[in-house]
Amino acid sequence: MSRLSLVPLALLAALWTAPALAQEADPTFCTARINDRDVVMGYDRAEARLSDTYSRREQLATRIGRHDCPSYVVLRSLTPELSDEERLPFCLRFDKQTDSVMGYDLGARDAWGQCREQSRAVCRRVNQTTAAAGALTGAAARRSVQGLQTLPDASGAVILSGAGTAVSGALASLGGAAAAVAASPVLLTGAAVSVVAVGGTLYACREGE
Structure with missing residues (x-):
């Protein structure tokens, strides 16, 4: 054929x-x-x-x-x-x-x-996240922010946890977009907060909501 x-x-x-x-x-x-x-x-x-x-x-x-x-x-x-x-x-x-x-x-x-x-915590995406997430990821690589950890999995996420005022202060020290995120109302509380940078996006997870 x-x-x-x-x-x-x-x-x-x-x-x-x-x-x-x-x-x-x-x-x-x-x-x-x-x-x-x-x-x-x-x-x-x-x-x-x-x-x-x-x-x-x-x-x-x-x-x-x-x-x-x-x-x-x-x-x-x-x-x-x-x-x-x-x-x-x-x-x-x-x-x-x-x-x-x-x-x-x-x-x-x-x-x-x-x-x-x-828990009573809930996570929300933070506005203007790409540059701020990059700043946080870079800080984790340089180990320039105390308490910032990289998760040991395939996500590539980095997490900064602590009291809202402490997390806000750490973000402010990075300047630029991260400093703008530091002024977010979700961080300016005494509650425990975790800020997560993953996939170029930033999330704030706060307890007590």
Whole structure:
């Protein structure tokens, strides 16, 4: 058989399988309870099966209808600017009274992606973050700020924790964009604060909210 005669057969095979591939790519819709409201999301089941952030317990619960949106899908919706690796320091803050995700915090995750140690802390993205995150990451590399640590995982995150006034003072000492962040109201309190620089983004996590 000549090479020319194989071309139509290849095209026919592609046309035959195209609908099946398109069907596999259709999203699976799910519902997540976030801040006491139902939010509909979509995700790829094929990707979910391969995801390291999707535990076997969640996969089993989803198959038997006892769980809806996978935790990594919910965390992606809350931090769309990050990759899955950059999200590693964060866990879902869950409120059992409302059966609702109330945001995200720093800490280890359980099998459901929720924080193993529940706290009253919540993280928020800080405005004007790229330059400030770079300054904090650079300070960690130079070890020029006391208490600034780099996480030993694939996230590349650096964290500065302490009383809000102490964290604000450390940021102010870096100057530039970091000094502007130091004046943020979230830091100017006596509460414990963690500032996280990851993926070119800066987050402030404060207790007591």
